[in-house]
Amino acid sequence: MRRISPRQQVVTQLLLCVVALFVLVPVWGLLRLALDGAIKGAPTEFRIWPEQFTLDLFRQVWEQPSQALSVPGLLRNSLVVAGGAALCSVALGASMAYAFARFAFPGRKGGLFALLVGALLPPVALMTPLYMLLSALGLRTSLLGLMIVYAAFSMPFCVWNMRAAFQAVAVELEEAAFLDGASPWMAFRRVTLPLALPAIAVAALIAFLIGYTEFAIGWLFVESSENVTLAMAVSGMAGQTGAWSKQAALALLMSLPVMVLFLVLQRYLLHGLLIGVAGE
Secondary structure (H helix, E strand, O other): OOOOOHHHHHHHHHHHHHHHHHHHHHHHHHHHHHHEOOOOOOOOOOOOOOOOEOOHHHHHHHHOOOOOOOHHHHHHHHHHHHHHHHHHHHHHHHHHHHHHHHOOOOOHHHHHHHHHHHHHOOHHHHHHHHHHHHHHHOOOOOHHHHHHHHHHHHHHHHHHHHHHHHHHOOHHHHHHHHHOOOOHHHHHHHHHHHHOHHHHHHHHHHHHHHHHHOOOOHHHHOOOHHHOOHHHHHHHOOOOOOHHHHHHHHHHHHHHHHHHHHHHHHHHHHHHHHHHHHHO
16 A cells, blocks of 8 residues: 655645535534524524524424425325335346346347436436326326336436446356256345345435435426425425525434434445446
8 A cells, every 4th residue: 555645644634624624514504504593584694603592493394394294294205205216216227237237138238328328317308208107197296106207217327336236246156056956036136136235225325315305306296285295395495484494404304314324224335336336
């Protein structure tokens, strides 16, 4: 391992501190807004500490954020939509990713390129065809329809990520399972899938975050206030009295499930990302 001089180490640490400030200062500003009861309109100056410390804003948005549902109801909708989208993306994408990683078939490269283009397209480009398709199926205004929309957005990334993970698993391990009498499905389930689990966890987390945080397109598909998600409720608070502080409080409440999910999956995430890099 190459050693760096004390001067280079100091410069590196200073640069990392600057990056950390760019990340932490906005988070602290959000927390300060949520804890400051003196802010009634748009904040006009940056303060380090709340002028009037209070937790009442969290109570207000917990009981009635901006829609007909309370935070538990909004969270339920978000978890159903985001969790369902992640499950569909991983379950359907795993078989597709395994086929791209292990088999040679006509259109393989074209299919991979089409998935890459789909991953690079902005979600707004898919709004019209998805709107027409879900309207024809009678699912446009339901949570199931919104789940399908977010699954379509996250599927290309999941397939590419899991394909790299399956490629990193040695084919010889599957061949050894075949010699022991395992079927292709058994070899995939008991050999390949467990070894690729960290990368699958990364794909599931990204798919979950896409469905959990998206709100702009959700307003196009949701008409009933009973189907509003947390992200949509945060965006819907714009223009209300004291909206800045309430939005900050609701955004912090919204981030708690993601933090818990990250803590649960953290030991898989780094390993899964390293597998993705090695597979490419």
